[in-house]
Amino acid sequence: MMTERLEALSARKDEPFMRLTWTDPQTGAHGFLVVHTLVSDLATGGTRMRAGCTMSEVEDLARGMAAKTAVFDLPVGGAKGGIDFDRKDPRAVGVLQRFCQAMRPWLDAHWVTAEDLGVPQHLLDEVFERLGLHQSFHAAICRAADPSSTLHRVRASMNAPVPGGFLLGDVIGGYGVAHACIATANAYGWAPAQATVAIQGIGTMGGGAAWYLHEAGMRVVAVADAAGTLYCPDGLDVPALLDLRDGYGEIDRSRLPDGVEQLPREAIIAAPADIFVPAAISYAITMENVDRIGARAVVEAANSATTPDAEAVLTGRGIPVIPDFVANAGAVAWAWWVLLGWVGTDPEDSFRRLRTEMLAKVTLLVERWALDGVPPRQTARELGATNHSLPLPRTVTIP
Template sequence: MTTRDPMVQVTWTDPVTGKRGYVVVHSLVSGLATGGTRMRAGCTQSEVADLARGMDLKTAAFNLPVGGAKGGIDCDPKDPEARGVLERFCRAMRPWFDDHWVTAEDLGVPQHLIDDVFASIGLDQSYHAAITRAPDPQRTLQRVHAGLHTPVPGGLALGDVVGGYGVAQACLGVASAWGWAEHETGVAIQGVGTMGGGAAWYLHEAGVPIVAVADAAGTLHDPDGLDIPLLLELRDCYGEIDRDRVPSRVRRLPREAITSIAADILVPAAISYAITERNADDVAAKVVVEAANAATTPDAEAHLTARDIPVIPDFIANAGAAAWAWWLLLGEVGAEPADSFLRLRSEMQSRIGLLLADWDATRVSPRRTGVALAERNRAQRIEAEASGEATLAIP
């Protein structure tokens, strides 16, 4: 499953700005694939292909009835032209959105923006391709909207925080598997956007000290634990913290210092390829939990494994939002946040326990164990669909 070529690779050129966009569909299951659409300066087709492959693993590892895809646009999301570029990209990709590709937020593209763009091109929501398969699409759409926009404690919407909650549960799963007390488990997080900020919030709620966070302006460090609610309140719309209001006791370090902070868990949650051969020696944590897609290059991961530092792969650690979205589509969870959190906590921690049990017993990397799990799940689903025992039913 991981070595085969993608089914479809599309390169698009914006007729107005000349900027490039890419779609890679790695696999279709029941005629559908899922994966977000990102926007960043320097985005490449090979990056999008890596991410689509990761989505294929993610959906299989959580036994979801859908394949993996990804979209990416080489454009700075702060560019005044960015909204128009995204809308023209979505118009061009509408045949895929109509029938096969369920997309969502990703780096540089928040969910409210992708939904606004879908509305502007005449589609109700970015889950359109799946919703239209329901017997009553309008009823399913209402259920999905209710789940996405249900408020959670703190005032944010469930759809905006569930991915970060899943990453927090991955970290808590590590602590549980290794018998660490939560209040003594220090975590460093690179990135405080939707994923990193959500993870920081829920880890803080669980009593886990966040000893460092990094954004585009640098790293903030307090070995006794940062005031996470305050720092999240100080973020702007790009996930950058207003330094003028950060307490004076907090050390201000360069952005790249986050990898060398003394912590039990390092969570790269901002960009792909954040840990490379160049900085793998700097990692001071006991375990890396990938909240960003493709956060660690293969060579860097091999180096960390040789140093006895396991990497919890992205297709497990950050799968919470994708898994939850499909549970919501399939009617397996509703608009009550407690039900969604309970399901995600159970499923995430069980997988983390499996990965670390193999690591502790044999030093097999968590990625290899996760890939094996995904391949078993996908093979069983393909066999069940071929025999007619499994069909995609969206209520």
């Protein structure tokens, strides 16, 4: 059964427009949709699946999505979907499909969703195809002057091959995170060849970030997946490790390159590196582990990666946190650039625009932190408020 509770908009900016709870009639799994803001009658945000997912978590993530769209000045609001279910359970695909069917009124007209933790894009699109919605950007595509042409552009862009044997849609978010790290290093005057990075998570986002940091000459000295932390002070062979991943983003330990030290999973927090990139779970940095952070800067690739009290501790220690709604916003920004026709199907168009925007935004955040002591999150929020301070459009034109 579905219980829908429409909340009146309040004067509090962090109060969501709507919270919705769903219960799967077959498994009893709970699912959640939070629409934080509607802009042009649209909201965007991924759908995640993990055991233990909560309404509070989804609400935090929806708030973050609203911040991302504001910082990148996109004509859309923020939302998020979440399902409390084990993604490795053989019934998971059925749960996801029933959740999407239950959310169809929103997916038809208002909610543009995409992959997130535990839900890869190809699986989400397969579910949408079975439901007759074709692709997870459906709510925006159906508004286009020529929906068929727009759908073709979206699919062509997402499946455009890029060096390394990847597809553009799979790596664009990680590319943005990598350039957030590069911009941070540049702002501090750290030469790429001397700068080091530790990454928690080696799936779509973390793996993409690792690849492009390696390509840029930065040393990725530690990565962690569900099985543990892999460490090499001279720099890991990132391409080799990525080739050893399974479908869940976990690395086959039986075929590790020589010189890789295997450590407990939690060791990634204390790994000695210039930049720490939490790219796996939300609330990865908490009051329980914040004192163990070994990096000089944190770049959030995972949504809501740092709890507010832990971030306050890091700030007090002089460690800046580049917030998720800037660092990992490349995927959502790019998706809307594609929808709006602002980038074409040539991957270099997308890479050029994203690295230019990320460099400008992160440089502003780090320089204001270094010069005036203003936390990067505060500067980013001020930037988003400036961008969305004008009257919001009721419609958005999609070619």
